[in-house]
Amino acid sequence: MSxxxxxxxxxxxxxxxxxxxxxxxxxxxGKDVIVCQATGCMEITTTxxxxxxxxxxxxxxxxxxAASAAxxxxxxxxxxxxxxxxxxxxxxxxxxxxxxxxxSGVMERGHDLMLVVTDNEAYMNTGIQRSSGTPKYxxxxxxxxxxxxxxxxxxxxxISRIAIAHGIPYVATASIGFPEDLVAKVKKAQGIKxxxxxxxxxxxxxxxxxxxxxxxxxxxxxxxxxxxxxxxIENGKLTISQRPTFAPLEEYFTGQKRYKHIKPEHIxxxxxxxxxxxxxxxxxxxxxxxxxxxx
Amino acid sequence: MVKKIAEGSHAVAEVVRLLNPDxxxxxxxxxxxxxxxxxxxxxxxxxxDGTIIRVDSEFSAMSALVGASATGVRTYTAxxxxxxxxxxxxxxxxxxxxxxxxxxxxNRALSxxxxxxxxxxxxxxxxxxxxxxxxxxxSQEVADLMVQAYRIAEDKRVLLPVMxxxxxxxxxxxxxxxxxxxxxxxxxxPYKPEHAYLDPKRPQTQGAWAMQEPYFELRKELEEAxxxxxxxxxxxxxxFAKVFGRSYGGGAIDVYGEGDTVVVSMGxxxxxxxxxxxxxxxxxxxxxxxxxxxxxDVKKALxxxxxxxxxxxxxxxxxGHGALYNDVRACTTxxxxxxxxxxxxxxxxxxxxxxxxxxxxxxxxGETRWQR
Ligand SMILES: Cc1ncc(C[n+]2csc(CCOP(=O)(O)OP(=O)(O)O)c2C)c(N)n1
Ligand code: SF4
Ligand SMILES: [Mg+2]
Numbered sequence: 001m002s003x004x005x006x007x008x009x010x011x012x013x014x015x016x017x018x019x020x021x022x023x024x025x026x027x028x029x030g031k032d033v034i035v036c037q038a039t040g041c042m043e044i045t046t047t048x049x050x051x052x053x054x055x056x057x058x059x060x061x062x063x064x065x066a067a068s069a070a071x072x073x074x075x076x077x078x079x080x081x082x083x084x085x086x087x088x089x090x091x092x093x094x095x096x097x098x099x100x101x102x103x104s105g106v107m108e109r110g111h112d113l114m115l116v117v118t119d120n121e122a123y124m125n126t127g128i129q130r131s132s133g134t135p136k137y138x139x140x141x142x143x144x145x146x147x148x149x150x151x152x153x154x155x156x157x158x159i160s161r162i163a164i165a166h167g168i169p170y171v172a173t174a175s176i177g178f179p180e181d182l183v184a185k186v187k188k189a190q191g192i193k194x195x196x197x198x199x200x201x202x203x204x205x206x207x208x209x210x211x212x213x214x215x216x217x218x219x220x221x222x223x224x225x226x227x228x229x230x231x232x233i234e235n236g237k238l239t240i241s242q243r244p245t246f247a248p249l250e251e252y253f254t255g256q257k258r259y260k261h262i263k264p265e266h267i268x269x270x271x272x273x274x275x276x277x278x279x280x281x282x283x284x285x286x287x288x289x290x291x292x293x294x295x
Numbered sequence: 296m297v298k299k300i301a302e303g304s305h306a307v308a309e310v311v312r313l314l315n316p317d318x319x320x321x322x323x324x325x326x327x328x329x330x331x332x333x334x335x336x337x338x339x340x341x342x343x344d345g346t347i348i349r350v351d352s353e354f355s356a357m358s359a360l361v362g363a364s365a366t367g368v369r370t371y372t373a374x375x376x377x378x379x380x381x382x383x384x385x386x387x388x389x390x391x392x393x394x395x396x397x398x399x400x401x402n403r404a405l406s407x408x409x410x411x412x413x414x415x416x417x418x419x420x421x422x423x424x425x426x427x428x429x430x431x432x433x434s435q436e437v438a439d440l441m442v443q444a445y446r447i448a449e450d451k452r453v454l455l456p457v458m459x460x461x462x463x464x465x466x467x468x469x470x471x472x473x474x475x476x477x478x479x480x481x482x483x484x485p486y487k488p489e490h491a492y493l494d495p496k497r498p499q500t501q502g503a504w505a506m507q508e509p510y511f512e513l514r515k516e517l518e519e520a521x522x523x524x525x526x527x528x529x530x531x532x533x534x535f536a537k538v539f540g541r542s543y544g545g546g547a548i549d550v551y552g553e554g555d556t557v558v559v560s561m562g563x564x565x566x567x568x569x570x571x572x573x574x575x576x577x578x579x580x581x582x583x584x585x586x587x588x589x590x591x592d593v594k595k596a597l598x599x600x601x602x603x604x605x606x607x608x609x610x611x612x613x614x615g616h617g618a619l620y621n622d623v624r625a626c627t628t629x630x631x632x633x634x635x636x637x638x639x640x641x642x643x644x645x646x647x648x649x650x651x652x653x654x655x656x657x658x659x660x661g662e663t664r665w666q667r
Contacts, residue, residue, distance in 0.1 A: 034493045036362060049509050052500035057493040060502035061361050061388055068355035072318055072362030072370070073493060075346045079317040079368055084495055102358065105351030 003027055010053040012045040015212025017202035017219060019045065020176045021118045022089065025198070028186035029085050029114070031056055034077065036070040038090025038099060039063035041125045041204075042118065064098040066090045067106040067115060074111050085190055089116040092133030093123040096159045103159075107166035107195045114189055115197040117159055120204035128207040132157040135227075137266050138258045140207075145261035155273070163197040164233055164289055170196035172232035172241075177201075177219025181241050185232060192234075201228050209257025221252045226274045229281055238284045249274070298474045303434035303466040304329030306473045307373070307399055310441045312337050313479055316397075317368035319347045320356035322378060325411045326463035327401035330373040345371070353378035357385040357396075364394035365501050367492035369445070369485075371396075375463060376403035376417045383421065389456045390425030391517055392501060393490060395448030396456040399441065402562070402608075403463040404639045412640020413463040414608035415562070419585075419618045425517050427457040427524055428586040430561040434471045436543055437461040439535065440583075442476070445483045446531045453524045454490060460585075462563040464640070480538055525587045532583075547589035548596065549581040555601040556655055559593070559623050561585060564606060564637065567645045571652055582619065593626040602630040604655045606648075608637040616663050624661075633663040641666070 005026040012019040022042050026033065035058045037043050043060050046053040061069045070088035077084045088106070095103055095117040106113055122140045123129040129142040135156045139145040143152040163171045170192045174182040182200065189196040203219050205212040222228040226244035233239075249267050253259040301309070308330050311319075321331035337343040350356045353374050360370040374382065379400055389396050400418045404410040418428060427447065431437035437459060444457040461467060491501060505513060525547060532546030543549050549565075552572035558579050560568055565581040572579045580596045582589070597603055607617035614621055620633040634651050637643045647666060654664065 032495045034366070034495065044504060047500055047503035049503040049505035049513075052503060054500050055498055057495055057498045058500045059362065059365050059493060060504075061358055062384055065354065065358035065385065068350065068358035069362035069365075071348055071350075071355075072320070072359030072364075073366045075318050075348055075359075076363035076366035076368040077493075079346060080366070101351055102355050105355050108351070109348065 004031065005054065005056050006046065007053050007055060010046045012041065013206050013212065015205040015215045016041070017176050017204060017215045018042055018091070018118045018120050020215070021200045021202040024176060024179055024182055025087070025089070025116055025186050025200070026056065028183045029087065029190055033085045033087060034073055035059070036061070036066050036073055036086065036088045038066035038094030039125070040091040040094050042089070042091070044125055063094055065102050066094060067099060067102040067113070070113050071106045071109065071111045074113055085114060086112070087114040087116060089118065091124070092117060092119040092121060093131045096132050096157060104162070104166065107163060107168050107197070110194050112193050113195050115195060117197070117199045118202045119199060120202050120207060121156070122204070122207050124204050124207045136270065137262050139261065140258070150261055150263070150266060151258070160197065160199045160233070166195070167293070168195045168197065170232070170234050173199045173201070173228070173230055175201040175219045175223050175228055175230060177216055177223060178230060178242065181230060207258070210255050214255065218252065218256070221247065225249050225252045226278055227252065227270070229278070231281065233289050236288050238281070238289050240281065240285055246274070297477065298472050300470050301434070301473045301475065302329065302468065302470050303437060303461060304401070304468065305333050306434050306438045306475050307441060307461070308333035308337070309475045310438045311371055312343055313476065314371070314441065314445050314483060315369070316345045316371035318360065318363035318370050319345050320350050320359045320370070320372045321347055322350050322353050322356050322374065324353070324375045324378040326403055326413070326467045327373045327375040327378070327399065329467060330399060330401070353381040354385065357382040357389065360396045361385060361389050361392070361394060364389070364396050365392065365491055365493055367488045367494070371398065373399040373401060375401045376405055379417045379421060380405060383424070386421055386424040386426060388502070391513065393454040393520070394456060395454055395486070397441070397444045397448055398458055400458045400460045401463045401467045402460055410639040413465055414638045414640065415460070416609045418458055418460045419609040421458070422586055422618060425455070425521055426586065427455055427521065427528070427584070428460060429457065429584050430460045430582065431466070432563060432565050432581060434461070434466050434469070435473050435541070437466060438473060438475060439539065439541055442479060442482060443531050443535050447524065447528055449486050450527050453520070453527050455520060455524060460562070465563045474541070476539065482535065482538055521587045525584070525589060528584050543583060544581070545583070545592070547584045548592045549583055550596055551579040551581065552577065554578045557597055557600050557603045558606060558652065559603060559619065560606040561619065564608070564643055567643070567648055568606065570645065571649055575649070575652055577652065585619070588622050590622070590626050593623060597627040597629065600629060602632065602655055603627060604632045604634060604652070606634045606636055606651070610635060610638070620663070630660040632658040632660070634666060635663060636666040
């Protein structure tokens with residue numbers, strides 16, 4: 001897999017959805033870009049000193065500060081009289097957990113930044129541990145499915161809602177299973193001044209325990225089931241990008257080892273959440289999203 | 296140049312404005328807060344060119360400065376105590392990436408128990424971070440160190456971040472007659488990096504990870520770079536003295552008085568030690584540059600002396616001594632004793648210092664006494 005921005009020879013696993021997502025985003029943005037990457041699989045697989053897979057300027061500092069380091073980059077860039085697109089990009093761990101303070105800070109301060117979460121629903125780089133992006137019932141190495149506990153106990157956190165609570169001009173979800181939608185959202189976001197956040201679904205064959213040829217299958221299937229809604233929120237106006245067919249959740253759960261233990265009652269519970277979630281989404285599509293203008 | 300009565304923090308802020316950093320990150324913590332407040336006044340009155348980022352934490356402050364410095368511009372922040380501790384992880388990144396960030400550390404005790412007053416545990420605890428550390432005796436010197444710090448940090452032979460340390464409250468909140476330069480006379484040329492920049496026209500990868508061998512090599516290079524900064528620090532001090540007419544005895548150490556007994560310390564407590572040196576006939580060696588540690592200069596100063604006593608406001612826990620003592624101990628085979636003073640801002644009055652100085656002769660080699 002070689003491109004204008006990421007050269008071949010990186011060491012991401014076969015079928016890695018995250019590197020597909022990263023490449024799609026960067027290719028859509030073009031070469032007038034500076035990338036600030038959080039620690040994680042996308043950093044480790046691309047930049048073993050003294051080699052690099054990046055053909056665009058790229059900085060890695062720590063796990064939890066991609067957003068704040070990017071805020072320094074963008075302010076420095078403007079001081080140098082440029083108008084480069086600055087992207088802070090990281091995994092669900094780097095952006096939704098340990099880096100959430102930094103992410104919140106840059107959104108609140110209004111820096112002209114692209115914020116990208118490539119979500120593979122666990123800390124993959126350190127060996128598949130739970131994050132706040134891990135879905136309920138998924139087994140990870142720190143939320144294993146045992147005889148008593150059926151994997152993760154909590155629901156997945158919504159980073160896009162957290163972003164919207166900052167009143168930022170653009171938030172969108174995307175999946176690498178729908179590349180045209182993803183690319184269109186990246187390009188639209190690039191044209192908007194201020195902080196904009198893209199939450200991208202990027203399956204991981206290693207962490208989820210499925211055959212590496214199935215990455216695109218899962219990236220499409222989750223959208224069809226309604227479990228991963230595709231939408232954008234522009235200045236408080238929510239637009240659904242793609243209506244799900246509400247395909248049975250079994251078609252999504254089957255074949256992933258992380259859900260091997262899942263029982264019909266769990267699936268029923270998730271399916272009720274999907275229904276309720278879509279009701280809410282459709283309501284908001286009509287009424288608009290509360291931009292949280294007051295505390 | 297105009298002499299005026301100014302608060303230490305305000306003098307620092309005025310010099311920082313002249314130094315014209317492009318990106319400043321600000322987060323309040325006592326006793327460093329007056330610096331960002333005054334810089335904010337300048338900004339609101341249109342007197343500051345740089346962009347202030349009012350970050351969400353000191354962790355983000357240092358992170359934003361790493362991002363800005365890696366992009367290729369001059370940067371600044373000030374902090375104290377918990378704020379510096381929160382930066383810890385990023386400090387090591389900044390030095391190893393050879394980013395010439397300059398910060399003012401307004402020294403304050405570390406929790407627990409929470410304590411806002413002055414000691415040096417905050418910056419001393421970062422002594423192995425690969426940063427250059429300079430300690431000023433009074434606010435004039437701190438202001439002058441700010442100017443020297445940017446020259447040193449951005450020098451092509453150095454390219455390292457610098458902490459300028461000043462005693463919290465004793466310097467930051469007291470007024471003094473200070474000669475704040477109105478013009479830097481070209482002493483600090485604009486920062487134009489050739490080693491680290493983020494520019495789409497010349498793509499560069501910064502912050503790659505490394506396997507054992509290159510990691511080991513790069514860390515060795517960092518230690519060599521910190522050591523190699525010492526002659527530049529001295530050179531910049533001497534040149535500053537020529538241009539601005541103010542000298543501090545030397546770039547690395549400041550030797551004061553004569554005597555067989557030597558008292559080593561840093562920062563504002565040295566002013567009283569110098570008064571006592573005149574009265575009691577000992578010599579003061581004030582360490583200005585703590586990292587790189589000027590071991591050769593200290594060795595020379597201690598040669599043939601009867602005893603050395605190190606006064607310090609920090610503890611190297613588990614060694615029975617302070618960190619400065621341990622560094623000085625390695626420079627002499629003669630008698631060396633240690634006084635731990637002023638932790639958590641405990642007052643160190645001149646009569647207490649005088650009493651301690653009177654105890655040196657009766658103390659055993661290697662003994663540590665805690666001032667109460
Ligand atoms: C402060 C800190 N804590 C923990 C780690 C260890 N660590 C490195 S990457 C990582 C997980 C990354 O997860 P995510 O952000 O989801 O990215 P992924 O690897 O899944 O792409 C962890 C826990 C670290 N580098 N720094
Ligand atoms: S573990 Fe998963 S996210 Fe990491 S490189 Fe492999 S496939 Fe990609
Ligand atoms: Mg992840």
